[in-house]
Amino acid sequence: MSTHGHEEPEGCADYLERIIYFLDNELDEADCSVVRAHLDECGPCLHKYDLERTVKAVVARSCTESAPDGLRQRVLFSIREVHVQITES
Structure with a gap:
């Protein structure tokens, strides 16, 4: 294992974003590789x-x-209250 992340953190920034997509299965096979x-x-x-x-x-x-x-029920009631307030404004 190299310490690439410590040597070039800016090079890893793109990978850190891609890791999220990788975890969510949102990359094509080439990007996954x-x-x-x-x-x-x-x-x-x-x-x-x-x-x-x-x-x-x-x-x-x-x-x-x-x-x-x-x-x-309380959350739904609060949402309805906010919706009414917005539509009355």
């Missing part, structure tokens, strides 16, 4: 990738729970 190759060579970017992947997994697990009915 480029990102994979960079991750194989750059420890700091690989660390960022692992961190982003972990955060996404935790958020995904957390999003499976439903809000209690009382909370949902």
